[in-house]
Amino acid sequence: MENSLTIQTVLKQRNSYNLAIPFVESVQVNPYFKLSVSLLNVDTSEQAAQVFKVGSKSLGNNRWEDLFSLTKPFLQRLATEAGIQFAPGAGDVVKMDENTWKASAFGALRLPDGSVRTSNNFKVIDLLTEERKYRLSYEEKAAHGIVDYKAAKAASERYSGEWKDTGQKNEKGYPIKIFVISEEDRGKYIEQSLLDAMAQLRANAPQKAATGAILRVIRDLTGVKGTYTLEELKKPFAVARMSFSPDYNDPAVKQMMLQQCMQSVGNLFGNVQPVTQTISIPQMVDDEDVDIPAEPVSPDPESHIEPPVKHVEQNAGSREAAEEDRSRDFCCDKCGEVIPPKVWDYSYENFGRPLCYKCQRIVKKEQGGRG
Structure with a gap:
């Protein structure tokens, strides 16, 4: 990594970075704004909770690669580094009916070319729709096997079934096994899992809607992808930010800042013109006068x-x-x-x-x- 990081360096070495903002290459930067580029590294460990697994993709020859998505804490770090500003009321939730919550969010980001990019997004949580999605997911897991090891181990302790070897190995070299629930316990597994998931969703539906709306705005403004591989997450995220930093050596900036200061003082105390008063001072009387x-x-x-x-x-x-x-x-x-x-x-x-x-x-x- 170079000691002096510039936007030109990042653009020339795109393969070495995850671009977290749609860079606009600019030659001239006005004397009022300063462009800075910072790097953010993702901690892919399970304890850090900065990424979560969302699935896998096939690499051929019976090989699979896990796919991960960025979590809320890391996306909020990206938003802070990029200088995203949210309008008041971002994430406010409205209850549409007994089973539906809706949240909206509006954000703005100043791009490196000086322009401003905005995003207005929303998130709707419909409990009936979510329940159908959960049911289909649990039915598929019950029939074809539970891939996630923790979930599979928990299911094996409550329901009958068998472990099957997939013929694959994880990143540590251990064989990947799945747990297939027996037909007589599949109905119990589906209903119990659905009941637990919906109880948790009903309790957190408003917060989930608010978070979803804000995270959608962050993803839209920074241009991050929905999923990454572990190899991609090893590369740092390069974040460009435009900040107000006037060049005080510029005479025009000095004059404008002075005028602004005088105007601010005038707003506080009023623009009072100086009063000139002539005072007559009598002459000293001489001893003989x-x-x-x-x-x-x-x-x-x-x-x-x-x-x-x-x-x-x-x-x-x-x-x-x-x-x-x-x-x-x-x-x-x-x-x-x-x-x-x-x-x-x-x-x-x-x-x-x-x-x-x-x-x-x-x-x-x-x-x-x-x-």
Whole structure:
């Protein structure tokens, strides 16, 4: 078995595999789905209960080969590996009448070429029809002999008859014998076997109908055969499965996944547009930026406290600094000190020119001695 298993390898070596799906050879696989091939081996031992004998076929020269069918557990493994999806209600049973049950199942499978294959099937259990089938089967066994060793041994302990050699040998080399029931006990064997089989069938008829419908869908979608020989069952079943596996290195896939994520978030919390709000933040008030009273000079000169005056050096550096923050535009016309804009406005209204606090007092004294 190769370490790297691909669909092309399986198709080239069809004789080495049991194809469990109708392969569609595809060259291009889209960037959203990934194709994987897995192998399932059948355990043909009796304890595993993955196969059961359904009959034999003649090989000529008085040689026979046993035929086996896959059981429910192995078919369900095939369905899981292949990714078969069943619709809700698959296997639901409806009682048609006192002796009839019907179950339906619907399944879907994504094929390697990207298409989807569906199957809708049903199973009907009619007790009257099943009883007739069982009767014919037991009549034939009673007349021609019971082939299955366990059933033959159990019948030999309850009914009279004889063992006959078929002249054949099983896979272990032992001779194959059958048990033929005597004519006087054949009626008892048929009726008792039929009674046991029908009692079990009546108890399990709804479950058998449900299982039958589901297994028919699995067989149809995977394309497995009804019977296999032991030699065929030694080969593994190759199962192809298409799974959603996006290529995140693809720019288009990245964009689509991002849009899908945003849409999912929007479905949860709503698509709310961002709100832009402008907040006005007041400027910090400078030490000299204070309210100016209606009369800048207090009636009581002793109680008036002069605000601190900043002395700016009259040099190129200070001039350049003053020009940079535009504060030099507001200078006292008398002493050249930089004054706040509010003091500038007040001085122009009352003195006709810009004056600082100190020079305002001096001018007032010069004009009338007030203050």
